[in-house]
Amino acid sequence: MSKLLLIDDEEPIRKVLGLYLRSKGYEVITAADGQEGIEACQQESPPMVLTDIKMPGMDGIEVLKRVKEINAETEVIVITGHGDMDLAIQALQLDASDFVTKPVDNRALSVALKRAEERLEIRRKLKEYTDNLEVMVKEATEELRKAHDFQTNLIQNSIDGIMASEKSGTIVVFNQGMEDLVGYSADEVIGKMPMAGIYPPGVGETINATLSAEAYGGKNRLVNYESVLISSSGEEIPVRISGAALFEDGEATGVVCFFQDLREIKRLQRELIQSERLSAIGQAVAGMAHYTKNILNGLQGGVYIVNTSLKKNKPDLLPKGWAMVENNVCRISDLVMNMLIYSKEREPDYVICSPNDIAQEVYDLMHETLEAEAAKLYDLMEKQYKVKVFKDFDPSINKCYLDPTGIHRCLLNLVTNAIDACTLESDEDKDSSIIIRTRKEDDSIRFDVVDNGSGMTEEVQEKLFERFFSTKGPKGTGLGLLVTRKIVDEHGGTISFESNPGKGTTFTMRFPCGKESSSNVIAAAGQRETSGA
Amino acid sequence: MGKKILIVDDELEQIDFASTVLEESGYTAISAMDGKEGMKKVKAEKPDLILLDILMPERGGIGMYHNLKHDEETKKIPVVIVTGVARGGHFDDRMVRQDQDIPAPDGYVEKPMNPDALLKMVSDLLS
Numbered sequence: 001m002s003k004l005l006l007i008d009d010e011e012p013i014r015k016v017l018g019l020y021l022r023s024k025g026y027e028v029i030t031a032a033d034g035q036e037g038i039e040a041c042q043q044e045s046p047p048m049v050l051t052d053i054k055m056p057g058m059d060g061i062e063v064l065k066r067v068k069e070i071n072a073e074t075e076v077i078v079i080t081g082h083g084d085m086d087l088a089i090q091a092l093q094l095d096a097s098d099f100v101t102k103p104v105d106n107r108a109l110s111v112a113l114k115r116a117e118e119r120l121e122i123r124r125k126l127k128e129y130t131d132n133l134e135v136m137v138k139e140a141t142e143e144l145r146k147a148h149d150f151q152t153n154l155i156q157n158s159i160d161g162i163m164a165s166e167k168s169g170t171i172v173v174f175n176q177g178m179e180d181l182v183g184y185s186a187d188e189v190i191g192k193m194p195m196a197g198i199y200p201p202g203v204g205e206t207i208n209a210t211l212s213a214e215a216y217g218g219k220n221r222l223v224n225y226e227s228v229l230i231s232s233s234g235e236e237i238p239v240r241i242s243g244a245a246l247f248e249d250g251e252a253t254g255v256v257c258f259f260q261d262l263r264e265i266k267r268l269q270r271e272l273i274q275s276e277r278l279s280a281i282g283q284a285v286a287g288m289a290h291y292t293k294n295i296l297n298g299l300q301g302g303v304y305i306v307n308t309s310l311k312k313n314k315p316d317l318l319p320k321g322w323a324m325v326e327n328n329v330c331r332i333s334d335l336v337m338n339m340l341i342y343s344k345e346r347e348p349d350y351v352i353c354s355p356n357d358i359a360q361e362v363y364d365l366m367h368e369t370l371e372a373e374a375a376k377l378y379d380l381m382e383k384q385y386k387v388k389v390f391k392d393f394d395p396s397i398n399k400c401y402l403d404p405t406g407i408h409r410c411l412l413n414l415v416t417n418a419i420d421a422c423t424l425e426s427d428e429d430k431d432s433s434i435i436i437r438t439r440k441e442d443d444s445i446r447f448d449v450v451d452n453g454s455g456m457t458e459e460v461q462e463k464l465f466e467r468f469f470s471t472k473g474p475k476g477t478g479l480g481l482l483v484t485r486k487i488v489d490e491h492g493g494t495i496s497f498e499s500n501p502g503k504g505t506t507f508t509m510r511f512p513c514g515k516e517s518s519s520n521v522i523a524a525a526g527q528r529e530t531s532g533a
Numbered sequence: 534m535g536k537k538i539l540i541v542d543d544e545l546e547q548i549d550f551a552s553t554v555l556e557e558s559g560y561t562a563i564s565a566m567d568g569k570e571g572m573k574k575v576k577a578e579k580p581d582l583i584l585l586d587i588l589m590p591e592r593g594g595i596g597m598y599h600n601l602k603h604d605e606e607t608k609k610i611p612v613v614i615v616t617g618v619a620r621g622g623h624f625d626d627r628m629v630r631q632d633q634d635i636p637a638p639d640g641y642v643e644k645p646m647n648p649d650a651l652l653k654m655v656s657d658l659l660s
């Protein structure tokens with residue numbers, strides 16, 4: 001029930017109107033003059049006031065003004081006498097909601113009250129709406145502020161460097177991670193530096209090109225692309241970059257990139273490689289120690305026999321002792337050559353040579369070694385040496401550009417292995433043979449070393465090219481095949497094998513030797529000579 | 534004719550050296566390159582002492598030692614083991630005996646072989 005203040009100096013009117021208004025459902029407060037009315041207004045804050053205009057003391061116009069001063073939203077209806085149209089107009093100008101004339105007609109009053117009620121209702125709704133709007137705006141602003149703060153924090157506190165540029169390439173976002181990474185402060189770069197400024201020359205362009213291409217994560221995206229940044233002090237910093245081109249309504253607006261610092265990862269990688277290398281060196285040293293002890297054994301033996309020959313004046317012992325020394329000098333020279341080749345980065349030393357000549361040299365050397373071995377065996381045990389080496393060279397092979405020293409080394413290693421495989425063969429009646437074969441293929445030269453020795457088990461085949469793997473115990477270093485493969489790789493060739501336990505093994509090496517490549521080879525060889533000089 | 538010594542080694546050079554050293558001191562040296570051939574020579578030639586390389590392919594050295602010690606005919610022949618594997622300068626019999634109830638070798642020589650040490654050991658065992 002809403003309050004209504006009724007102000008009139010005439011008591012009968014207050015009574016009659018009061019009755020009527022109460023019947024309409026209002027809680028009616030009455031006042032006999034203006035002053036009393038204003039006081040009631042202050043105390044009760046009625047939303048609606050009905051006041052007579054002509055009153056002794058404070059008149060209705062004054063009451064209207066004062067009521068509006070107290071609360072501008074109070075609806076005031078004035079009661080005017082006949083012919084007081086001027087006052088009525090004045091009242092309306094002072095924002096009275098309506099006027100009714102005396103004698104008050106109930107219907108007219110009812111209409112005026114209804115209008116006032118409506119105005120109150122509209123105002124109330126408007127206020128409610130406005131109030132809600134304020135709350136909603138406040139809430140939305142708060143959400144927005146939170147989201148913005150969150151994003152700013154996210155960007156700022158990300159461990160990864162985050163950098164964004166606008167369309168022109170000028171940096172607009174540069175977080176703490178970026179500052180730490182490249183040593184520029186955000187103030188130095190935002191709005192001042194182009195994104196390309198933190199890359200070494202040319203790299204920024206490459207990254208932009210990569211971003212627009214498909215290769216790393218698709219068009220307009222960059223996923224895990226490794227590159228380098230250049231710091232304020234000029235240091236190159238390895239980073240992994242992910243990024244995206246930004247679009248608004250289909251139009252390019254800029255680029256955002258995320259940078260992961262790879263310095264620590266790269267350092268750990270280097271350490272890992274280093275420690276692997278050290279452990280390999282450890283294994284190698286242990287293997288070498290056994291092997292060199294074996295050679296030393298032979299050398300000391302040879303020296304002892306030579307000494308005995310000299311001391312006891314027995315010249316027939318001299319060749320035997322000297323052969324032993326020579327043989328072991330040869331072994332140690334082989335070992336050192338293999339170690340040098342394995343431990344150093346080297347380029348093949350290309351010269352014009354005949355592949356068959358290389359194979360012939362190895363054949364001659366091995367033939368001689370086996371002859372000596374056979375003589376010794378017969379001398380000591382009257383036994384026939386069962387390993388023989390044969391050659392099968394393709395006469396159509398012409399001279400070409402190859403590294404004869406390297407290939408000689410490869411063939412020597414393979415033939416030595418083949419001899420050992422034949423020595424291991426337990427069938428005494430079987431004649432072991434090793435064939436050194438050369439063949440001309442389309443644009444490569446093929447070398448085969450074929451033996452019918454013990455062959456290799458699958459387990460051995462798997463480990464064949466592992467570092468320092470040897471089946472020969474202290475009689476091998478595990479270097480031979482490593483070195484062979486290294487030389488073949490450096491030569492751009494291939495090495496493969498086929499082996500059957502008990503039947504034998506064939507190793508095949510192919511070296512490219514196309515005519516079209518020979519000019520490049522000469523150029524490369526020429527350059528090397530210049531740089532080496 | 535001096536006493537007969539059988540050298541069993543898979544390396545021809547080692548045989549060559551040892552036989553030269555022994556023959557220079559008046560012994561007769563015969564040789565074999567694996568355990569199987571070694572046992573044949575033991576039976577045929579009845580050597581006075583055997584110089585046996587323990588590290589031959591396929592447990593050749595250890596196998597031959599066991600064959601020698603399990604055979605009544607050959608178990609009394611003194612055996613000197615040639616080895617590159619000495620743990621802290623001491624030879625561990627268990628490596629040769631492999632937990633079997635057979636006697637330990639009569640002596641060891643280490644590679645690289647010291648000729649004087651070898652000759653002293655051989656002469657001590659044969660005297």
